[in-house]
Amino acid sequence: MVDTVNTVTEPVSRQERKQRTRQSLLDAAWELLAVRSFDALSLREVAKRAGIVPTAFYRHFSSMEELGVTLVEQSMRTLRGMIREARTRPTQPSEMIRASVHTLYEHVRAHEDHFRFLTRERYGGNEQVARAIAVELKLFSSELAIDLVRLENLREWNSDDLHMMADLIVTAMLATVLDLLEARTRDKDTDQAIKTVAEKRLRLIFLGVPHWRSS
Structure with a gap:
């Protein structure tokens, strides 16, 4: 008989989720900046690369x-x-x-x-x-x-x-x-x-x- 161990995953807090999404936006910008200037970036494509809707961008950056x-x-x-x-x-x-x-x-x-x-x-x-x-x-x-x-x-x-x-x-x-x-x-x-x-x-x-x- 094999004992099973129940693992409990700690829930991610709202603040942690927000921080992760914010970092995803920064990472997305870095990826896009590898091939173009900052002025050539659009909010929409940064949000898309980060996997969020454009309106959610403003929860992290004004x-x-x-x-x-x-x-x-x-x-x-x-x-x-x-x-x-x-x-x-x-x-x-x-x-x-x-x-x-x-x-x-x-x-x-x-x-x-x-x-x-x-x-x-x-x-x-x-x-x-x-x-x-x-x-x-x-x-x-x-x-x-x-x-x-x-x-x-x-x-x-x-x-x-x-x-x-x-x-x-x-x-x-x-x-x-x-x-x-x-x-x-x-x-x-x-x-x-x-x-x-x-x-x-x-x-x-x-x-x-x-x-x-x-x-």
Whole structure:
């Protein structure tokens, strides 16, 4: 005789169902954005891809613009956290550079759709989406400026100069993102060459630190 075990499935709450549907809309948008710009998306096709009726879209987002801003926040939030972790472990600039470039590389290769969206929409298309990207990049730069104070040669720098250096670093990292996305060949040698150039860019920025007089 075989004993049977009755398994009880916990009911899914209304809030959980709502969250799942919201994420389905975001996932549907990511799939569609792989082949077109955000402005080319329609609410109806995003809802259809997510498996809901168009009117149900408004239970989760007030507009396509709000959906776009959420996509930006979703893309950048994880990156900021990963880069922050990479920066807080090392105490020397060379170690921080190496760790940050490696983390950026891993994240870009794992989420290329997110970064294509960010680089494509940064200067074109929907105004609210472009503004959200600018805000997220500024937050990214501000967090970096705070972290830079931990480095010995930067402790006496004023806030304006720290933010200026942080902006230079973010610009260099964005150049690396483009290099990775636009690479014609995808192999270890090509990726290693891109990472090497990325580290050189950042080292070049840090070389100027001892000679700069912050005032």
